Amino acid sequence: MNDVSTKQDPRARELALAGALELSPSIEKHPVEIRPRYGHFIAGRWVEGRDEGVFETVNPATAKPLAQIAAADEAEVDAAVAAARKAYDEVWSKLSGLERGKYLFRIARRLQERAREFATLETTDNGKPIRETRDVDIPLVAAHFFYYAGWADKLEHAAAGRKVAPLGVAGQIIPWNFPLLMLAWKIAPALATGNTVVLKPAETTPLTAALFCDVLQEVGLPPGVVNIVNGAGETGAALVNHPGIDKIAFTGSTEVGRIIMRSIAGTKKKATMELGGKGANIVFADAALDQAVEGCVDGIFFNQGHVCCAGSRLLVEESIAEDFVARLRRRVSTLRIGDPLDKNTDVGAINSKDQHGMIDRYLDIAAQEGAKVWQGAACELPSTGYYHLPTILTGVQQTDTVVREEIFGPVLSVLTFRTPAEAIKKANDTEYGLACGVWSEKTSKLFRTAHALNCGVVWANGYNLFDPSSPFGGVRHSGFGREGGIAGLWPYMQEVAR
């Protein structure tokens, strides 16, 4: 209808998106106190810990150390477990659900009051953007405590007609990608159901867990109900293998999950495992495309792609694939990479040098296996710190390493399909089974596809949406057990005779 098109050079028809919005720095300056050294929080007070094995936690935005962290050995883990057992026997298991709930409500409120401090500290230690810690992580942390606070005196209703009891002492090991949020996912249901805990934060992100201990002291939580031990793999192993532990809750890699399952095999210990993933976003041609783009970008570039349920595979219907990838690239060209404390930063720093190196190794493999690599952003990368450009890989196939293995970084692999059956087959063609997304304006297609997907979570026309009332967890190599919702109570309860 409009013949202007034939007269113009189609190459000129691209939008000048990168750099179109120049913004001055807008840095979050809320003061946070970081102590020079952290030990372990055992029986309600800090113990200094041994000098041997002390390690550093680093600000990934600058690559500079933030604090020294002591590593707990078997004796210190034993002290923490003993404190948890004592608190369980003498205090926590004797409290009514109503009283336990009061403590959880107090924790939730105090977290809200100190939200800005927690967000700033989390961003400093982890490298994720302040926009995310401020708007996602910390609000969800508080919401999780509020949600399980409400359950504490209603457990009989969660288990209709049955009598339930706590398990005892829970050993909990959490990852570095959502440090405080994973702590909340672990501690809130454990305390609500009447357990006491020994929790080990990730060695690269121990600071918000330490600040959380301040909150526990402020609300007067009885000593020993929550104990935090710092350290890396050896500390984790000491916790897992401790005979006084009744339950292990682990979030992290499938590899470590396997080690843990081997060590606790044949013991009375119960377990929940929330492991890796290789989520697929299935985009049908009848989707609202620009909104699907938004969801795919959020699915893989949220939190630098350090999300176990990240939508790291894009399965797009072949008829729209070229157009859709062009839209994706346009959107990625507007993402701002840089100082995580800048309120306008969309993609922050990779949490550690090791992880940064891992992502680069995967990109090398991708190139060797024939992938076409595209990277983009609205701005240049900062010269210091561990930053990585958002990356889109095309020309990849189901057999390729980057399509099969979890990269845990801002790397999206694009594959195509022609029919819903092919989409489902490809989405399920993975060892993992944590989360998938389906995009279509046709409801029947959404439901049919969602039911055929072999994973714990399916989002329809959305991705990475979390709520404490909604259970989360995987199947196959993504683990077992659920966190969140009523389902999240069961891993911390047992049925007992009435």
Added chain:
Amino acid sequence: MPLQCTESDIRRWRAASVDDMSVAARVARVRKRSIKTESKVRLLRLALSMVDLTTLEGADSPERVRGLCHKALRPHPPMPELPSCAAVCVYPTMVATARAVLGADSPVKLAAVATAFPSGQLPLALKVQEVRETVAAGADEIDMVINRGAFLSGDYARVFDEIVAIKDACGPAHLKVILETGELGTLDNVAAASRLAMAAGGDFIKTSTGKIQPAATLEVALVMFEAIREHFLETGVRVGMKPAGGIRSAKLALHYLALLAETLGADWMTNEWFRFGASSLVNDLLRQLLWRDEGYYQSPRRFSVD
């Protein structure tokens, strides 16, 4: 032979589908953009240069229109370095008055609403005549309203033909097509109407008359930006965008610019391709600009009312 649309064009416009929830989420994210210091001043000045300073009241008087023209030319005389507004926007009867004040080669364009604004409920022949007379009286730009009744009844061809006829009547004047998104009901309709209006030759698409609530919203603006982007990528033709009605605060205006920059890019960040239909917005832009210089917020009384 006037431009015509085919059944397949209509099917294509109707096929536009938008997911409201995701649009709202995207907008919420843009509202989080923290625009401070130098970038704030730059965008405040840009926003000022993009305002179509508007008065559309039954009680408008020539004197009021003269005042509006002065304000558009020199928004705050103590700061002569500030840009002038993009245009004044008035009823057709006020065009000659405004032209007399602005002069022939004014940096401020003269826009007039026509086609039985705001309802559009007149026979087409009368709308065409109104547009011809308004352009003859000196209007640079015509802001027309689409026939919402025909659009909502599914008679897209009629809406299209009317826009084509008005565009023809405009001659050299630029045509802004008001979709009145507050009456279209869904974002799908906004997307379809945007595609239709651009295909029919509108130089700008505009959200609202300002007489209907809701007027402009960031959600509607995002859908229209995306339609403009599609049109540009398909045809190579740039179309402008004008949100109008309800944009009173500088902060909101800056968020429109952030959304514009992130959806259409740097080429649209000029008053050639983007306008704000507003009046009280100017004083808030001035307050914010003076705050940077003087360190405190001015009393609203520091600036003329319009």
